[in-house]
Amino acid sequence: MFVCSNHVKDALKLMYVPHIKLITEEEGFRCHLCKNKAKYKLFQYYHQRNMTRKAI
């Protein structure tokens, strides 16, 4: 998932185990929520979801 700086917090709420990478705008990706230029790439690792819920 790619998001702009306005929506990185909203996107994090959608994800159980966020991993964030800052990307350059020149890469041309669009925000998942508003289609503006993305500044971050968010990774989600599904196999860790159950472990994280137990930890919380």
Ligand SMILES: [Zn+2]
């Ligand atoms: Zn956005």
